[in-house]
Amino acid sequence: MAAEHSVQLDGLDVSLVELLTEEPRIGVLECSRRLGVARGTVQARLDKLVGRGAIDFGPDVAPAAIGFGVTSFVTLEISQRHGHDPVTAHLAAIPEVLEAHTITGTSDLLCRIVARSNADLQRVIDQIVANEAIRRASTTIALAEQIPYRTLPLVRSTVH
Incomplete structure (x- = not known):
């Protein structure tokens, strides 16, 4: 937030x-x-x-610990005539979409998603791209987490 x-x-x-x-x-x-x-x-x-x-x-729930061992990042290109709101509502209804951000560059949204397996990942991606406003999706599977999400080093850096 x-x-x-x-x-x-x-x-x-x-x-x-x-x-x-x-x-x-x-x-x-x-x-x-x-x-x-x-x-x-x-x-x-x-x-x-x-x-x-x-x-x-x-x-702080670890998706892998509850059976969602595959993490991937999906960039979405959306139709500008539909706008972000309908796509965001669509994505919010998919439990495996952990977060989505509007981004700059050739794509419009970046999502972090999880799945139970690679086959399940296909199901999640199919569910994501079922929205007519999504023109293209590109998926990158994370192989290993090198640095987990963290904020403490950032917090520590704020005090001089």
Whole structure:
């Protein structure tokens, strides 16, 4: 989720995010104890970060661990007369589409999708391209994850 307002992080914010990244089930009281600040301070910082969309809470599900071992990236070229909204609605209805981004270049959308197998990937792609507004799709299968999705190094870089 994109933040509507830029959130400036200070050392305490970064320490709080680091602690929650390393131990996501830790409570506010334990955070305050470890960081050496009042419980109300930790809660206020969390409320600010959540309220501005900088962080969120929820389970981080690993698709491969629940049977979706194939990850691929699909670029889509869409008919400009239809626009992005109908295609986005179509993609949102497909559970295997994990994310979609409008992009620059020769394609219009980039999607990350998962499937149970290569044969299942064909089914997912067929479902994606069934929309009449999608003119062309190009799929790249990910062989191995070299750097998992991460934000902590970015968060750490914000404090000078």
